[in-house]
Amino acid sequence: MLEEHISVQEILTQVKVKDWQESVRIAGELLYKTGKITRGYIDGMIRTIKELGPYAVIAPGVALPHARPEDGALEVGFSIVVLKDPINFGSPNDPVKVVMAFSAPDKSSHITILQELALLLSNEDFRREIMSAKTPEKVLEIIKAYEKSTTKEAQS
Template identity: 40%
Template sequence: MPLPPLPDSALNLGASARDWKQAVMLAGKALELSGAVTADYAKRMVQVVEEFGAYIVIAPGLALAHARPGPDVHAEGLSVVTLTEPVLFGHPYNDPVSVVIGLAVQSSEEHVAGVAALANVFNNPSTIGELAAATTPESVRSILGIAHEVSS
């Protein structure tokens, strides 16, 4: 299974966040607007960071916001938030963050293939900078290698 679809509603490009919490909430809001999750999921993504720290900042400038599968997840989903002004998450090496990816999965097994696809994309060292600079939904989907699904 490739990456989940990435409709325009799952994108928030050039957003402003005053801190990491708001940045994660924006990624959750985008997942919610795309129909993948309910509003509770964003709060759970914030709780993961409050409990375990900024480990979700997996590379310089990139946070992968996520929480465990739960009843607030309707469908597997991906969202992308780019920040005009990077924010600090408190990671010892990878701050500040300018790209927040939101990820929602319904089962631990389901996420493996999608995550492998994400790893592929981000193993290219230029991907994070390209995403941070992207200004259109088409360019974000192109960078991530996701085809645009025309919704009816």
């Protein structure tokens, strides 16, 4: 469950940034401060987007930057930054309002969580609610509510 891998300390809302790089740095700093990554991982996320293009923008208004495990991932981790004003990454899914950084220390430990996240992000209501959340506590509340409803749907 995503909620098991994110805390209020890894969420910021109403954040003003000048560009996509600053948004990725802020999301990475949250993971760094909670011991999930090394500082090098933040540079790895930015380098990867520069090399591969805006692949990280995985849904309308949502970016999921990440880097390779060897760039400094210490644990599975997620951070969420809800921007005050949307920014462009150069993607058809621009502008981005939510930046969700993630880290994984290997190539498989995060697969289940990413599948769940993909399911959540495919829900337009979930995306809209996350984008309009004004506090980290509200973001967590939204995640928990949608995870609960998604779990019920999967069981029935």
